[in-house]
Amino acid sequence: MMQLKPNFVSGVVLTKVEHQFKMLLLKRADEGYWCHVAGKIEKSETAWQAFLRELKEETQLCATRLYNADYLQQFYYPRTDQIFIAIGFVVYCDPEIKVTLNNEHTDYRWCSLEEALQLAPHPNQRKFYQHVWQYFVTQSSTSQLCIKTNNV
Template sequence: MMKLNTSLVSGVVLTKQEQQFKMLLLKRTNEGYWCNVAGKIEQGEQAWQAFLRELKEETRLPVTQLYHADYLQQFYYPQADQIFIATGFVAFCDSEANVALNQEHTDHCWCSLEEAIRLVPYPNQRKFYQHVWQYFILETPSSLLRIPTDSLQV
């Protein structure tokens, strides 16, 4: 029987630049593909804490608002013969904030939904980005999805 692994988090970072929302993509060092912030939940962490830690480690970006995306990314990882499920998050940051990449990434870009869809390799990424755009940009996100800002201290 195949193992189900739920130890991952994944999130889209958004900002508003020149009256338009942009999404942050990062270019992976080893594999060379574009992706969003993602990583593993460590012992004793809640999922939202793991996402904020990963965001800080990978970009050093401060978050102004955090939501759970009401979305689970699912994918099969053949090397481990496992199905991974990553809990999705949406983080908003100020347009003036500077991205400081760690060694996991070689580049970053702020892009529109259309640009992000063209850049990323996996259909599941595209679906996640479309979901986020629909429910967090085109529509006002539900207050029920908001993680209180006093929780943002990791």
């Protein structure tokens, strides 16, 4: 029987670069593809706490505003025959913030939506980026989705 694993988080980091919104993509060290911040939820954490921990571990960034992206990312992992579900988040960071990568990533880029869609290898990633851009950049994010503000 296939297991359902809703114990992951993923999220898009947004900031303004030269007065235009950009999203952060990270290049995975192990497989060399571009992605966003993601990781497992540990036993003592809520999903949003896990995302903030992963954000800090992977990039050394602190969010100024954290939102529930109102999006679940799912993917099938054939090696273990499992479906994983990641709870989606969006964070805004101060402009010109310094990114410091951990050993999970070799590079990073601040991307427009078009650039992110070209770099993302998986259709599910591209859908997530489009969702985030529509509801958190093009339109104003709704206050009901706000989890924390001011250096969360």
